[in-house]
Amino acid sequence: MADSGEDKKPDVSSTEHLNLKVRSQDGTTTFFKAKKTTKFSKLISAFCAKQSISEAEVVFMFDGERLRGEQTPEELDMQNDDTIDAMIHQVGG
Amino acid sequence: MRQVGDTDMHEAGGSLDEGEDVADDALEDEECERRRKGQDRAGIDLSRQNLEAHFRFTRKEAALRLGISETTLKNACRRLGIDRWPYREIARRAKALQVPNAGDPVVPNQQPPATRPQADGSHKEAATMMPTCVYEEYVGCLVSDSLAGSGGTHWSFLLYTRIYHAFIHTDTMLSCGEDGRLRAYNERPARDIMKALRPFVGACDAVRAREPTFMHGEIPAQQDGTSCGLRSLDLDEHGAEAFRVMIRKEAVGQLLGAWPAWLDAQPDLLSELLREHDMADQGTASPKARTYKPPSLEFHGRLRPTTDQLEVYHSALEKRFDGGDPDEVLAGARNFDIKRHNLPTLLENRELDDNYVNIYMDRVQARDTARRGQPGADRWHFENSFLVAKLLLDGVSSRMPEPYNYKDVCRWGRAEQLAHKGQASASVLDVDHIFFPVHLREIRHWTAAVVSFKEKRFTYLDSLKGKRSDVLAALRRWVEDEHQEQKCDPPDFTEWRNTYPSNILEQHNSQDCGVFIAAYAELLGRGAPLEGAFTQVDTLALRVKQTAEIFTGTLST
Secondary structure (H helix, E strand, O other), X not given: OHHHOOOOOOOOOHHHEEEEEEEOOOOOEEEEEEEOOOOHHHHHHHHHHHHOOOHHHEEEEEOOEEOXXXXXXXXXXXXXXXXXXXXXXXXXX | OHHHHHHXXXXXXXXXXXXXXXXXXXXXXXXXXXXXXXXXXXXXXOOHHHHHOOOOOOHHHHHHHXXXXXXXXXXXXXXXXXXXXXXXXXXXXXXXXXXXXXXXXXXXXXXXXXXXXXXXXXXXXXXXXXXXXXOOOEEEEEEEOOOOOOOOOOEEEEEEEOOOOEEEEEOOOEEEOOOOOEEEOOHHHHHHHHHHHHHHOOOOHHHHOOOOEEEEOOOOOOOOOOOHHHHHHOOOOOHHHHHHHHHHHHOHHHHHHHOOHHHHHOHHHHHHHHHHHHHXXXXXXXXXXXXXXXXXXXXXXXXXXXXXXXXHHHHHHHHHHOOOOOOOEEEEEOOEEEEHHHHHHHOOOOOEEHHHHHHHHHHHHHHHHHHOOOOOOOOEEEOOOHHHHHHOOOOOOOOOOOOOOOHHHOOOOOHHHHHHHOXXXXXXXXXXXXXXXXXXXXXXXXXXXXXXXXOOEEEEEOOOOOOOHHHHHHHHHHHHHHHHHOOOOOOOHHHOEEEOOOOOOOOOOOOOHHHHHHHHHHHHHOOOOOOOOOOHHHHHHHHHHHHHHHHHOOOOO
């Protein structure tokens, strides 16, 4: 996908890439292809730009843990086709 | 130039006699000057702007309303380069749009709400405004549950914000669909209107090509069967409430760059927004650091925060004005954190967000881990607020036959996740009680649920005394599914009970529910009784205490 923003370098083998899904709360899924060592901040900003939402509005969760922009799929031991949940912040009184 | 004016005038006016005396030249000059200014002979304003306001009428009617002959109007149009009177075109578009009668869009920028004709507007009027909507930051639209035309039983309000390319629907009433799921009463007509308006909003084609987001705005629910119209229609009075809430939530950070003119008509609202924006803006680009005046806090209850806690609270709030990076993390727990731009939520009488609740859950969990092994200490697991949201398909439109989805959270209870959360047990089922913060998006309210394996019951804790059996039913299924996932037999639920304790601390406002939930977790976590521990008047003290605990990282009790 163009939005995943990674460069196509010939020396990178395809196994280094992961197909990740970002699932919005409205049920739609966006697919991203990202290098294992790419920071999530790239994916997050691509997703937010695509959905035209502000990054401050959304929380990204993976297996019940919030994703941080500075983490990478490798750190979290993500597998191919893993799903990230995009959740809107909860505010209440 | 003069030449053109002359011919134009002669051709246009048609009433001036060309054979007139040369002495009339002066008069002609005057006439020409007037026309150049866009006035006719009687001083009637025939500027483009004024004519545009009459586009919604037939040319005949417009001429009548302007008090000129049709010919004069035709000539004025020619002068302005309008070859065709646009009424028919507009009517055609309105027909194609099929905007429901009740949902005539209004553009607040153009007409202040007070003078705007209300629901009796017509299709034509809608369409006149359509082309200009493209450039509007905000487009408001009334929604009625009757799409057929006038009538219907319920009003709500749909607001388009260009910044987010989103339609925000605020509805004072909820209804229960066939599938048993709560939704906004007017959700369906609102979505239809969204579809109809879609080609006419958005700054550019690239934006318009994207599917706009449909969001639910928060608005205080109506308590009677008659005030929906008041709340949705009377923008000068009750509607202001709706706008305030919507804008505070969705656009406050963007407002100064895109200020809707109609807001100027709402001085109170305006000052409030400016104050909000001021605060939100403090950390951002503006380099001017403000001095922090500690708010005078009055504690009316029995509970008093300690001096240390007050100090932490004030020093935390002070950071709002130090001009630092708004995204700097000031307090956090594992992956949830409070950044500088989150600080205003900590103020007295502010609604709390998931960061606050989830960090507090982490603090209570840490204390629980430290208490493990002590005699009489129950083992607790404090889940984060997103599990129930995910489980109950929060935010998913009611496409699902029943709002339950275990698949999305099946990996949340794994041992490595628990270890990362600081849970001492290896399995989420190997504890005595599990505490779930529950966020009810439709009413913008925090509640909590407890699954107690030890006491064999599901408890729903709501500071406003709500009873949501569907939440407890979902948690019961979650317990079953979690057992299956972890390959052990689900418990026998025959002895289990659902309880809704009525003697718990009751909330009397609409800002403090997050404080209550955190307090419930703290009390339960150390085995203290919920009743009698504090009352509504203690919430400020609790807020200070909890904020201090979040910022220092440890619980004081």
